[in-house]
Amino acid sequence: MSSLLMKIEPRGQVGSNKVKQLRKDNILPAVIYKKGDEPKAVQVSEMEFNRVYRVAGTTTVINLELEGKKHPVIVKEVQRHPYKNQILHVDFQELNMDETIKVSVPIVLLNRDNIRLQPSVLTQMLDEVEVECLPNNIPNAVEYDVADMTFDTPVHVKDLDIVNDKNITVLTELDSLVCTLSEPAREVEEEAVEGEEGLEAGEAEDTEETE
Template identity: 30%
Template sequence: MSTTIELNASVRTEVGKGASRRLRHADKVPAVLYGAGKDAVALTLEHNKVLQAQEHEHFYSQVLHLNIDGEKVEAIVKDMQRHPFKPKVTHLDFQRVSADQALHTTVPVHFLNEEAATKAGGVVSHHIAEIEVSCLPKDLPEFIEVDVAGLSVGETLHLTDVKFPAGVSSVELAKGADHDVAVVTIDKPKGAAEDDAEEEAAEE
């Protein structure tokens, strides 16, 4: 488990596009904190601290500790806006978390043993890079592992094949069996697939 990320924040009273623009010019990031049945709070964070923190993968999928004018608040990142071409974060949305309330968020997928599939002559095709999960904050995984070692060429692994940690469930699967999306496929190399197609055409 990675080290918990902590960020200092201050409550801001000036809101609106003009105020946010002035904050960005001062190397600050405007943000908002909401959720857990409490009123939304407008915040300000140091841009360089946010930029450093967001380089870590678990910044987007783990519970963060916000120090808001001395008050400790646990939250997750729900949305982050960036400048179109500059390495700059322009706005953040945080959602408060409560220890006894399930949260919905996305966690990255880590694929294991891909080299075994490639050595067997297959090409690994990822269909998704993250999975939306539901769980209590204490059960939130840093990532979901998907092992492709048992897949043969031409086979696909779906959400129902993924082994979720205890206390963690798929939000998509909860919508019904028709939401059992593909996660990863072991395809045939392009040349081999074309050869097979030509052979089938010739047989017909």
């Protein structure tokens, strides 16, 4: 998997007021975490972060360039304002490229708008799977084509191609349900109403005959 480059700087400002000033200057406070090391307080241009994060997400290795050295990381967490469209803080996890890592990989259902069996309702129960692998083997996403799904063939984790990848261990239960395809509820309700109306009509006829 290819990696991206992001330029960052050490952060000396750690108080809440100083962090607020950073955000006003369109600079994001961040921390680099690494197993066995003290966390590093850093900062990154909001524009620079968005440029890279838009491509990398949480599954692509990013090389952070800090004081002339490169640190391979993934984005571990992005803290956002509860109601403003604003990033408040970023956590990076530094990687040992020779050690496996546990990550959550998003599930992407392909051809959602081209399902051959219509009318139908596609329901996705699982949005991601947890895997363990070397950093360079982390997939951007787990894809599954739902174009040929039927009502009686729900998709489980064991049906995903990633299960057969020898470089990746899937940690999510293989019997976990990913998605199902069902008939629209409205049609079922209409059939039930029609059945009730037919029953009522039949009862009315029986009553008239009795009288």
